[in-house]
Amino acid sequence: MEAIIGEVVAKYNYWIYVVLMMIGFYAMIGKRNLVKKLIGMNIFQTSIILFFVSTGVKKGGGIPIVDKYKALASNIDAATIVNPLPHVLMLTAIVVGVSVTGVALAVLQRIYREYGTLEEDEILEKLQR
Amino acid sequence: MKNLALLATLVTGALLLYGTKDFPAWGDPRDPASTYLSPYYIEKAIEQTHVPNIVTAVLGDYRGYDTMFETVVIYCAGMAVLSVLWRKKEE
Amino acid sequence: MRDINEHTAGEDLIIKTSVRLMVPFIQVFGLYVIVHGHYSPGGGFQGGVILGASFILLALAFGMKASQEYMTVSVNAVFNNLGPAIFVGVGVLCTLFGGLFLDYSALDNLIPLGVVEWRSFGIFLVEVGVGVAVMSIMVLLYWNLSSGGAMDEGL
Numbered sequence: 001m002e003a004i005i006g007e008v009v010a011k012y013n014y015w016i017y018v019v020l021m022m023i024g025f026y027a028m029i030g031k032r033n034l035v036k037k038l039i040g041m042n043i044f045q046t047s048i049i050l051f052f053v054s055t056g057v058k059k060g061g062g063i064p065i066v067d068k069y070k071a072l073a074s075n076i077d078a079a080t081i082v083n084p085l086p087h088v089l090m091l092t093a094i095v096v097g098v099s100v101t102g103v104a105l106a107v108l109q110r111i112y113r114e115y116g117t118l119e120e121d122e123i124l125e126k127l128q129r
Numbered sequence: 130m131k132n133l134a135l136l137a138t139l140v141t142g143a144l145l146l147y148g149t150k151d152f153p154a155w156g157d158p159r160d161p162a163s164t165y166l167s168p169y170y171i172e173k174a175i176e177q178t179h180v181p182n183i184v185t186a187v188l189g190d191y192r193g194y195d196t197m198f199e200t201v202v203i204y205c206a207g208m209a210v211l212s213v214l215w216r217k218k219e220e
Numbered sequence: 221m222r223d224i225n226e227h228t229a230g231e232d233l234i235i236k237t238s239v240r241l242m243v244p245f246i247q248v249f250g251l252y253v254i255v256h257g258h259y260s261p262g263g264g265f266q267g268g269v270i271l272g273a274s275f276i277l278l279a280l281a282f283g284m285k286a287s288q289e290y291m292t293v294s295v296n297a298v299f300n301n302l303g304p305a306i307f308v309g310v311g312v313l314c315t316l317f318g319g320l321f322l323d324y325s326a327l328d329n330l331i332p333l334g335v336v337e338w339r340s341f342g343i344f345l346v347e348v349g350v351g352v353a354v355m356s357i358m359v360l361l362y363w364n365l366s367s368g369g370a371m372d373e374g375l
Contacts, residue, residue: 010154015146022142030134058163059156064171064183065260071175078168079158084183085167088192091184092199095265095354099206102361106210109368178339180258188263189343193322196346197311200304200353207300207357214369 013054020047032120034111038104045097049090056083239281246274254351258340264347268354275359284367293363293371296356303353310345322346 008015020043027040064084066076108118115123153160170187180186188196254267279287291299311322319326324342325335333341363371 007150011149011152013155014149014152018142018145018149021145022138025141026134026138029137030131054155055160055162056167057156058158061158065181066175066183068175068179068181071181076172076175078163078171081171081183083163083167084170084187086162087184088187091188091263091265092195095199096202098361099203099357102365103206103209103213105365106213109365110213113368177336178343179336180340180343182258182260182263184261185257185263185343185347189346190324190339193311193346196350197304197307197322200307200350203353203357204300204304207360210361210364214364216369 014051017047017051017054020044020050034108034118034120038101038108041104042097042101045093049093049097052086052090052093056086058082235281239277243274243278246277247271250274250355254347255344257347258344264350265354267347268351269358271351271355272358272362275355276362279362279366284363284371284373287359288363288371291356291359296360296363299352299356300360303349303351303356306349306352307346310342310349314342 024040024042024044024047027043028037031037031040058079058081061080061082064081064087066081111123112118115126117123117126153162170183170191174183174186174191175181178186178190180190250267250270250273252267253262253270254264257263257267275287275291278290310324313330314323314326315321317326317329324339327338327342328335367373
């Protein structure tokens with residue numbers, strides 16, 4: 001029992017991201033309103049971003065901005081600075097997320113202009129007619 | 130239908146939680162993500178580019194190709210919104 | 221350019237006055253974040269979003285017409301294309317001076333500053349391109365989404 005609790009405490013960050021992902025995933029496949037699906041997709045995206053950033057953490061590590069002259073004079077120990085690579089990847093992923101949200105909102109506006117509703121089953125009914 | 134969605138969500142979540150069993154603990158300095166490529170960036174970036182912010186150095190120089198297509202992606206998003214929503218001004 | 225107080229559309233006096241006071245500082249801060257990306261948290265993406273947010277704030281407080289007097293639709297279209305063009309242009313310039321694509325140290329053949337200094341300065345040029353692109357695309361997205369594509373009257 002103690003082993004399981006120790007396991008959960010050491011990896012509680014992954015549990016948080018999985019729960020966030022489940023909320024977003026349920027909103028994407030369970031809801032019928034297209035705007036709610038979009039909000040679910042954003043929550044899903046947030047969980048992925050948090051997961052990536054958390055893989056870069058090192059206990060006791062500083063921020064990846066260092067004193068230039070000190071760094072040129074002596075080599076930096078890689079264990080004292082957090083991993084910058086996930087930060088770079090997620091910086092671009094956040095901007096892609098904004099673009100995706102913008103395009104999705106534009107398509108939703110167009111759907112509303114065409115069909116007068118954003119409920120999935122009502123749109124399907126109008127399509128079949 | 131809603132129950133089916135809930136079931137699918139719970140099954141996916143359970144599989145992912147099972148998968149975390151093999152993951153490294155939070156903040157472990159010896160996990161694979163922080164031993165494979167990033168020590169090279171941390172140790173060499175200042176020397177090779179003279180940029181104190183390592184994130185900017187990696188973003189602009191080592192991964193410049195990634196960032197370029199990133200810019201193209203947001204450009205395409207703007208053009209897509211423009212072409213989807215375009216209509217004449219109502220005088 | 222007309223005085224911004226002439227616009228009757230928009231919110232009440234407190235919001236208008238505070239937005240008019242805040243916008244210049246927000247824009248200076250956005251430029252600072254872009255330019256200072258080498259030495260502090262920041263860079264093209266973050267500074268571009270801050271600059272875009274200042275125009276969105278103008279559009280929210282004074283109406284869309286007022287924000288389009290400070291950045292017209294055609295200027296915005298020029299910026300949309302200028303941002304990616306700066307980025308790709310720097311990359312192509314590197315190939316023309318005998319390096320690989322986006323290898324900024326090749327620009328040393330153009331102006332001899334030193335190889336490492338050119339790698340630092342090339343990052344800055346690229347960040348400016350990213351900042352211009354992000355700023356104009358954010359404003360374009362807001363204009364289009366809030367007015368349903370007509371880009372005249374919105375929120």
